[in-house]
Amino acid sequence: MFRALVNFYHRLGSPPHFYRISGRLAPWFIGLALVLMAGGLYWGLVLAPTDYEQGDAYRIIYIHVPAAWLSMFVYMCMAVAGGLALVWRMKMAEVMAVTAAPIGAGFTLLALATGSIWGKPMWGTWWVWDARLTSELVLLFLYLGVIALDNAIEDRRLAGRAVGILALVGVVNIPIIHYSVEWWNTLHQGPTVTKFDAPSIHWSMLVPLLVMAVAFMLYFGGTWLLRARNEVLRREGNRRWAMELPEAS
């Protein structure tokens, strides 16, 4: 079993195999994500009870929180792929690191936008320099830096490794940024209240949230595979295996 898994992993390192396997996996990821998303949204937006304090406005949580979770999760995935690319010089790890960045930036932007929409009725303002908001904003800038670096380097292999280094530097920095911003914010404690700090959330609200989180994660997996397929073709488009693909003719 373990051997088979290791074998599978090593084969994924080869672009043609990856292209074939990911082509088969991606529709499953996306399809399952869509089903779960539809179910989770219906559950969250219709079936889940109304919050006694925030009314129906709280329901944006079912988009906002999974997006925020994913924004950090994707960065971790990118850094792990970057580390693999640097240590073992795996082509596919480079591809995965590079292609994760735009997806992560998208989730971060979504988290910021939904947070701001949620903030307007709750806090009375679109934006506060709250610790979480600020570190999410810095996270967005980190993603944009990675994307800019990737676009600036023409040689795709070098770009992959450079992104790997930047992602690792970012991973060391993210907790420091988070705690520095938190410290800074507690100094300037304004009129805002972070309502999330109430630890308990009723299961009838929690379960749809978790369903949405799983759906987002599957969606990320699917789009990541699809993006990686494009990047593989971009890099290896003139190799023989790519020329011989049925979709090439």
Added chain:
Amino acid sequence: MNRLMWATLRRDLLLAVRNRTEVANRLLFFVLVAAVFPLGLDVERSLLQAIGPSVVWVAALLATVLSVDTMFRSDFDDGSLEQMALGPQPLTVLVTAKVAAHWLVTGLPLVVMSPLLGLFFNLPAHEIGILAITLLLGTPVLSLLGAVGVALTVGLRRGGVVLTLLLLPLYVPVLVFGANTVHLSGSGVDTTAPFYILGALLALAVTLAPPATAAALRISLN
């Protein structure tokens, strides 16, 4: 290894001394950015005092971002960096020496200059002292992190904007702790703890940034 360190440090410092206007320009930029700020505001003593430390810190940040490119640029362009990297000596040591040289000709003058800017902003004497200490602890971190960014972008023809995009988010913690320690001392709070944190950031950067820079340089040199 020590000899390599000293030789590189001496070489880079000598180059900086021979090119004095370049070094002076950075300092001038730092002073000008900070001095232009009050001109754009309705000058009010309390307001100036409130924003002073932050403005000085942001000016230091910008001065570093603008100057950090010189750390490897000329050596990269004329190929000497490649020769250095090919040598048997560890690249990490070389990088450390280059960062140290950059800090000595950029960061240290900013620290020395900061009391003057403190006066521009009517900061009380003890806050000026605290500002200088935070800069003393913080500017080396800026140089060290800057080296990583430059090493990643030195091979690019137009790396300047990308470099700024990479560096500014990474500078957030230093800025937060640097500027706010001064604010904190202004309200009479003991600043030992933030100093320790700035010191910890420095220790972390000194240990982790040079190897990361060396790895990035090897990619850029390829």
